[in-house]
Amino acid sequence: MQINVTFRHIEPSLPLKSYAEEKISRVRKYLEEPIEAHVVLKVEKFRHIAEASIDANGLRINGAEETEDMYSAIDLLADTVEGQAKKSREKGRRRKPAAGKETPATAEASAAGRLEDEQEARIIRVEQVYAKPMDLDEAVMQLNISSDEFMVYTNRHTNRINVLYRRKDGNYGLIETMA
Numbered sequence: 001m002q003i004n005v006t007f008r009h010i011e012p013s014l015p016l017k018s019y020a021e022e023k024i025s026r027v028r029k030y031l032e033e034p035i036e037a038h039v040v041l042k043v044e045k046f047r048h049i050a051e052a053s054i055d056a057n058g059l060r061i062n063g064a065e066e067t068e069d070m071y072s073a074i075d076l077l078a079d080t081v082e083g084q085a086k087k088s089r090e091k092g093r094r095r096k097p098a099a100g101k102e103t104p105a106t107a108e109a110s111a112a113g114r115l116e117d118e119q120e121a122r123i124i125r126v127e128q129v130y131a132k133p134m135d136l137d138e139a140v141m142q143l144n145i146s147s148d149e150f151m152v153y154t155n156r157h158t159n160r161i162n163v164l165y166r167r168k169d170g171n172y173g174l175i176e177t178m179a
Helices: 014-030 070-095 104-118 136-145
Strands: 002-008 035-044 047-056 059-067 132-134 150-155 161-166 172-176
Touching (some): 014 035, 014 047, 014 070, 047 070, 059 070, 132 136, 136 161, 136 172
Parallel strands (some): 132 150
Antiparallel strands (some): 035 047, 047 059, 150 161, 161 172
16 A cells, blocks of 8 residues: 655645654555545645545545644544445445346346446535524625525524525525424
C-alpha cells in the first residue's frame, strides 16, 4: 500500500505523518491491491482538516473530516474511509455468485443491481437554518435580496414553517406545512 501525506499551511511533522499512515493503512484489509492513498493534512484558521483519496483496483474512496485537533481529525477520517471500504466489500460479496455458477438470468440481475447501487442517492451536505418569523411579502423581499434558491421561514400568521422558492420561470413557489 502506497500512502502519500501532504501538509498544507502546517509544518511537516514526522510523528503526524506516521500517525496518519498507520491509521489509513487499516483500510488495507478491506481492499484489493494495488492501493494508493493520498492524505492531505491542512489547517485553516482554527480548523484542522484531514482529507483522503484512496484508489484500490478501480475503486475510489474519498473522505474529509474537520475538528479542532489534527489527531482527532485523522481518527475520524480513518473511521470514515474504513466504513466506506467495508460497505464496498459487502456490496461486492452480495453481487458475486458462487464460482462458475452464474447463469444468464443471475448475470442480468447482478448488472441491474449494480446500476441501482451506482444511482443510489446520498445525503452529501446537511445545513441547519433558522426559520425566522416573517410575512410572505417580507420573505419574497428577502429572497429577492439573496442569491439563494429558497428560503425557510415561520409564517407570522399561522406559526407554521413555510418554504418559499424561486421557480425556473422567474416566479415563486410556496410550500406550506400542515400539522
